[in-house]
Amino acid sequence: MSIFTRDGFSAFASKYPGTSLVDQWDSCIAKVGDKVFALLTDKECHLAFKVSEETFEILTSLDGVSQAPYFAKRKWVAVEPGTALSEAELSEYLDRSYRAVSAGLTRKLRTELGIA
Incomplete structure (x- = not known):
């Protein structure tokens, strides 16, 4: 299943602890806590994520x-x-994005979300 499909993106993003998926900005948004770490646009099927x-x-x-x-x-x-x-x-870039964004959460919230 391709990561450029809604089902593939959702399955991939859901494997991370504390992740929620929301429909926003005509996209499927993956958040950890309340912070976006990746998104898949509905129209162009572009995958967007944070990098160094x-x-x-x-x-x-x-x-x-x-x-x-x-x-x-x-x-x-x-x-x-x-x-x-x-x-x-x-997959590796999305993993890095998740780690970078989740590292910015408070220690308390990371613990509540089950993030080591």
Whole structure:
């Protein structure tokens, strides 16, 4: 199941502790606590997620990867289906996004959500 489908994205994002999925901004949004860590747009099926500053520069130089609208100043990328990135690479980037965003939550909230 492709991560660029709603079912595939939902199945992938749901594996993380404390994750909720909401429909917002014409997208399927994956949140940890109340913070967004990834989204899949309904219309273009773009996958967007947070990356480090260095990774942002590297990824946005690839075909099919661009700055995520409204999120780019916070170092988010938008990835189109058919990009050169493999599903395994996308999974790793989503994992990093989840870890980065969940690390910003309070210790109390991480404990409540079951995040180690």
